[in-house]
Amino acid sequence: MTNLKSTNPKSIAVLGAGAWGSGLASIAEANGHRVSIWSRNGSYTLAEVVENADMIVSAISTKGVREVATQLQGLAIPPKAVFVTATKGLEPETISTPSQIWQETFPSHAVVVLSGPNLSKEIQLGLPAATVVASRSKDAAELVQLVFSSSRFRVYTNSDPLGVELGGTLKNVIAIASGVCDGLQLGTNAKAALVTRGLTEMVRIGNFWGAKTETFYGLSGLGDLLATCNSPLSRNYQVGYQMACGKTLTEILAHLEGTAEGVNTCQVLMQQAKQRNISIPITEQVYRLLQGEVTPRQALDELMLREIKPEYSY
């Protein structure tokens, strides 16, 4: 059965040759598109890669997004090129999401967020997965949907780019907590409670910033939360798991393959929560753990012994 729509081959520039940039490049290439990849250490220049691009896909870690966007600003970008961002983080200085950085830098271009339960190692193995592409431009989201959809990668459109982007970003902190939960062997009940209350925390922060509640119950929120909180393939989960096993954050990060965005996201969220009086108790304990202020067991006790309260208080 093949009922996937197709589109003419497009020129796709992928920025970032890490795990996810390479994964997205492979999906687009397998769908017959012309893909060129740029990375800091690669042999092509940014100008060469974006020349004639129909789509510019960024899978750069948060820390490099503004720097690369600024470098691109001085280059000749095709006026109709669509920007796609797959980064899951927040810029500490501005609290901007990656899509906000791209939109601010390229105000006349459409920007699409691509986010979902997408552990790149599983996708490399050809295992089935689904994702979400979200934009204020329906046409741009539908174009990105066509470029990436395949029998192994099901792509849904969504009109809440902020909610989709925050789902992928905020779940990283809860994934660190889930790694701790498994590392301490706290059991399935504890994990269910943690992930469910983690989702409540994500909705609370997301609503504060203007994202829609229902987006967090979709693939880019709950979906990504389930994948990341249950898989040792997740780098964020690994940070928590290994801390629960007694390693220090410095030791873990020194050997971690790729980027665990949740470490920085947690700091940004805590600053915001303090300034704006938002209750994010799980994030607070992850923050204190990462800072070395509490042990994993003390963090657990702090959460369990909080003042008792009603379940819903968004």
Ligand SMILES: NC(=O)c1ccc[n+]([C@@H]2O[C@H](COP(=O)([O-])OP(=O)(O)OC[C@H]3O[C@@H](n4cnc5c(N)ncnc54)[C@H](O)[C@@H]3O)[C@@H](O)[C@H]2O)c1
């Ligand atoms: N790996 C996954 O399974 C996965 C899935 C979905 C989303 N993501 C998100 O995608 C982003 C990238 O993840 P990854 O796993 O590919 O990470 P990675 O560490 O493997 O790759 C990061 C890439 O960003 C580049 N980069 C970092 N700083 C830069 C700078 N200052 N200038 C230019 N380039 C810079 C690196 O060179 C590298 O190419 C993260 O935000 C992550 O949360 C990852």
Ligand SMILES: O=P(O)(O)OC[C@H](O)CO
């Ligand atoms: O390895 P992580 O923890 O960055 O998670 C990767 C993706 O975000 C999963 O969707």
